[in-house]
Amino acid sequence: MVEVVDTLKREATGKAAGNVGAPQEPEEKTSLYQARRKIYPQSISGAYRHLKSMLAIVFMGIYFILPWIRWDRGPGAPDQAVLVDLAHRRFYFFFIEIWPQEFYYIAGLLILAGIGLFVATSMVGRAWCGYACWQTVWTDMFMWVERKIEGDRNAQMKLDKTPWNAQKIIKRGLKHAVWLFIAFWTALTFILYFGNAPDVVKWFFTGQAPSVAYWTVAIMGGITYMFAGIMREQVCIYMCPWPRIQGAMVDEDTLIVTYHDWRGEPRGSMRDRKKHPEIEFGDCIDCGKCVHVCPTGIDIRDGQQLACITCALCIDACNSVMEKIGKPRGLIAYASVKAYDDMASGKMKQADFGWRNFIRPRTIVYLTVWMLIAAGLVLHLATRDRLQINVIHDRNPMFVRLSTGEIRNAYTVRVLNMQLEPRQFRIRMEGLPEGKMRILGLDKPPAREFTFDVKGNKARALRVFVMVPGSKVSGRQEFGFAIEALDKDGKPTETATNKAVFEAPARR
Ligand code: SF4
Ligand code: SF4
Incomplete structure (x- = not known):
C-alpha cells in the first residue's frame, strides 16, 4: 500500500520515478535567498x-x-x-x-x-x-x-x-x-x-x-x-x-496548532479514493484548503514551522472540510506535543486540553513574577509621593563670612508640586540648631521655617541662604531641609526631606 501511495504522490507532484541511467536533469543552482512566492490567502469563516x-x-x-x-x-x-x-x-x-x-x-x-x-x-x-x-x-x-x-x-x-x-x-x-x-x-x-x-x-x-x-x-x-x-x-x-x-518558552504542554497525521495519512483526494478503493486512506482529502487560507502560505501538514503564527485559520478551514465529508472535526487542532503523542499512540482520543495545560511549574513561575511586579507597581503608584525636593549647594564660594561674624552658605532648593492643584508648602531646617535661613524673594527676616506657594504641576526653585554664627560652627556639618505640603488648615499632609552640608572654616 505504501508503494501505491508513493506512486500517487509522484503522480501528484508530476515527478517520475528516477531510472538508473536515465538522463539527469541539470542540477539547479541554489541561492542563499529565496524569491518571494506571492500568497493569496483565502477567506474563511469559523x-x-x-x-x-x-x-x-x-x-x-x-x-x-x-x-x-x-x-x-x-x-x-x-x-x-x-x-x-x-x-x-x-x-x-x-x-x-x-x-x-x-x-x-x-x-x-x-x-x-x-x-x-x-x-x-x-x-x-x-x-x-x-x-x-x-x-x-x-x-x-x-x-x-x-x-x-x-x-x-x-x-x-x-x-x-x-x-x-x-x-x-x-x-x-x-x-x-x-x-x-x-x-x-x-x-x-x-x-x-x-x-x-x-x-x-x-x-x-x-x-x-x-x-x-x-x-x-x-x-x-x-x-x-x-x-x-x-x-x-x-x-x-x-x-x-x-x-x-x-522556542525557549514553549514546552511539551504548550498548545500549538498541529496536524494529526496518524489520522490524516495516507492522504488522498476524492478522485484518488475512487480510483483506488483498495487503499485505506486517512481523513485528509488533500484539498489544500488549510494551505490556501494560511496567511504565511505554509502547509501545516509538514509539521511545526517557524513561519506558523498560530492563527488557527487552518483549523477553521479543515473543520469546514471535515464537516462537508462527514468526518469528525479536529484533523488540524490545537494540541500540546504531549497530547499529540498520546493521541498518536492511541492513549487519548481527542485533543483535550484543560487547566493542567495552562497551570504548570513554568507558567506558575512566570505568573508569580508577573503578579509580584504588578502588585509592587500598583502599591507604589497608590502610595507614591506627590512632592519632591532637590537641594544643590553653591560650590563657589563654599561659604561667605559676613560682617556680622556669621558664616553663610547658599543653596538652590527645588520643590516639585506633583499635584495638579496649587499647594502651600512649609520649608524647615533640621539640624544646625544655631542656624537660620533667609529666602530670596520672600521678603521675610531670617527664621528656621517659611511658607510659600507652588503652582499645580510645577516646580519652584528657591534661593536659600543659611547663616550660622561663626563661633558655633567649624568644618563640615550635615543638616537637612524638610518640606511639608499643607492643607487648608495649615496641617501637613505630605513631607519630603533632603540632606545638605554646611561648610565653615575649620577652627584650630
Ligand atoms: S496556524 Fe495559521 S499560520 Fe499556522 S499553519 Fe495554520 S493558518 Fe498557517
Ligand atoms: S484542509 Fe484538512 S483535508 Fe484539506 S488538505 Fe488540509 S488537512 Fe487535508
Whole structure:
C-alpha cells in the first residue's frame, strides 16, 4: 500500500520515478535567498476567524479612539485621557500622571508586558503573533480591503494574470489608495498621542504642525503601508526576532496548532479514493484548503514551522472540510506535543486540553513574577509621593563670612508640586540648631521655617541662604531641609526631606 501511495504522490507532484541511467536533469543552482512566492490567502469563516476579527476590532478601536477620549484634570491641566506631553515632560494616563523621574513605572510596564508575553507563549504558543501583534492585525485589515476590492483568492490570482486594462488599473489603484489612507490615518493617530488631538488635527491639515509631525506621519505611514500591504508574512518570517526567541518558552504542554497525521495519512483526494478503493486512506482529502487560507502560505501538514503564527485559520478551514465529508472535526487542532503523542499512540482520543495545560511549574513561575511586579507597581503608584525636593549647594564660594561674624552658605532648593492643584508648602531646617535661613524673594527676616506657594504641576526653585554664627560652627556639618505640603488648615499632609552640608572654616 505504501508503494501505491508513493506512486500517487509522484503522480501528484508530476515527478517520475528516477531510472538508473536515465538522463539527469541539470542540477539547479541554489541561492542563499529565496524569491518571494506571492500568497493569496483565502477567506474563511469559523470560530478562530471570528475570534481573530473580534480581537482586531477591539485592538484597532482602542488605538484609534483612545486619543479622542477626554479626562477632566481641572483648570490649566491637559484634558486628554492618554497623552505623552513632551513639551512639559509628562505622561498622562487617565487619573495617573507620570513625571520624568518616575519613568521606572514605564519600565515596569514594559517588563510586565514582556513577562505577559512569556506567560501567553508558554500557555498557547504564538497566540500573540496570531491574534494581537500589530503586524497581524493591520495585515488582516489590509487583506480584508484587498478582498473587498479584488475578490477572494481565485479572483486575485486571476487579476494578477490579467494584462493591464482599465478594470485592473481601477481595482489596483483603488486598493492602494485605500491602503495608503489607512496607513496615513494610522500614522496620524500615532501623533495624536503627543498633543491635544483636536488641535493636532487642525494644525496638521492647516500646515501649522511642527515639521517633525509631518516626518513622523510620512515615515510611520510608509512603514505601515510596506509592512501590512506589501511585505506581510515576510515581516513575521524574516524580520521579527520573536519566532526565534519563543522556542525557549514553549514546552511539551504548550498548545500549538498541529496536524494529526496518524489520522490524516495516507492522504488522498476524492478522485484518488475512487480510483483506488483498495487503499485505506486517512481523513485528509488533500484539498489544500488549510494551505490556501494560511496567511504565511505554509502547509501545516509538514509539521511545526517557524513561519506558523498560530492563527488557527487552518483549523477553521479543515473543520469546514471535515464537516462537508462527514468526518469528525479536529484533523488540524490545537494540541500540546504531549497530547499529540498520546493521541498518536492511541492513549487519548481527542485533543483535550484543560487547566493542567495552562497551570504548570513554568507558567506558575512566570505568573508569580508577573503578579509580584504588578502588585509592587500598583502599591507604589497608590502610595507614591506627590512632592519632591532637590537641594544643590553653591560650590563657589563654599561659604561667605559676613560682617556680622556669621558664616553663610547658599543653596538652590527645588520643590516639585506633583499635584495638579496649587499647594502651600512649609520649608524647615533640621539640624544646625544655631542656624537660620533667609529666602530670596520672600521678603521675610531670617527664621528656621517659611511658607510659600507652588503652582499645580510645577516646580519652584528657591534661593536659600543659611547663616550660622561663626563661633558655633567649624568644618563640615550635615543638616537637612524638610518640606511639608499643607492643607487648608495649615496641617501637613505630605513631607519630603533632603540632606545638605554646611561648610565653615575649620577652627584650630
Ligand atoms: S499553519 Fe495554520 S496556524 Fe499556522 S499560520 Fe498557517 S493558518 Fe495559521
Ligand atoms: S484542509 Fe484538512 S483535508 Fe484539506 S488538505 Fe488540509 S488537512 Fe487535508
